[in-house]
Amino acid sequence: MIFSYDYFISKLNAKIKSDSAFYYELLETVVSNPHRYTGVFRLSNAKTKLIQNVTQSREIKFGDFMEDIVTEYIGAMGYSNIDKSIGNDEEGNALSADQVFVTADTVYLIEQKIRDDHDSTKKRGQYQNFRKKYMLLKRKYPGKIVDATMWFIDGSLVKNKSYYMGEATSATVEGVTIHIFYGEDLFSELFHRPDVWDEMVAYLQRNKQERTDEILAIPDFDTSDEMLDALRKLKHENYKLYSKLISNKPEYIQLRNELFTTGRNLNRV
Secondary structure, three states: OOOOHHHHHHHHHHHHOOOHHHHHHHHHHHHHOHHHOOOOOOOOOHHHHHHHHHHHHHHHHHHHHHHHHHHHHHHHOOOEEOOOEEEEOOOOOEEEOOEEEEOOOEEEEEEEEOOEOOOHHHHHHHHHHHHHHHHHHHHHOOOOEEEEEEEEOOOOOEOOHHHHHHHHHHOOOOOEEEEEEEOOHHHHHHOOOHHHHHHHHHHHHHHHHHOOOOOOOOOOOOOOHHHHHHHHHHHHHOHHHHHHHOOOOHHHHHHHHHHOOOOHHHHHO
16 A cells, blocks of 8 residues: 555545635636526526536546646655656747656656547647657657656547557657556556556545445525625626626526526625
8 A cells, every 4th residue: 555545535635625716716617608507598507507517627626636646656656756847849838747757767758638538639639749748858858768658547448549559659759668558557567566556446436435425516606605705706806707797788687597596695795
């Protein structure tokens, strides 16, 4: 065991928790994009759409958690993590790596995604971005081998595997080794530490079992203290956006009718 279950889950919960910053961000999103939540051509009502958005947000934050915890595991396995802001590409765009660490003669790059389920346009863009990063590292560390990996955490989805493998095979850059890994392959083949993968999977399975009865709840925009605080913050920090919410524009009237039914919190603000 590298990390305890309690430590692992504390990191997960810290990333996906719903706190005052989360509620304020949610309110800003809703008020900035009223057409996403209301309208005659939307079958779902605003509250249902909110649940969808929060679910998507949690999935994104889970991906962020996986990036953070893998960095910690890499360090615990004895590798030296270095700054993830690796520099600028040839066009001057800043590039950041999900994982980047070094040994005496090798710099390792890992670009990780939760799953391989992208469409044709996105898969090409992802690989091009990956290539920019390993080429940058090769220029930055000319005396080291660059070991570059695209890693899809969920090994059950391999939609574009043939494309990625083809790109990796055709890339012949001296001093650069490229891998395409799915699931446990990263830890068994690159690190030779399948026990680390087993630990992460066991902890996630246990946590999912403990969340079996969990039902995603969103504070009521109209009456909850959480959203009252978010509204007050919006009025204080972004009055221009707040003024839209209370305006007579049809889209905001509809939004208030669906999410602020009685106007209780708006009146309190």
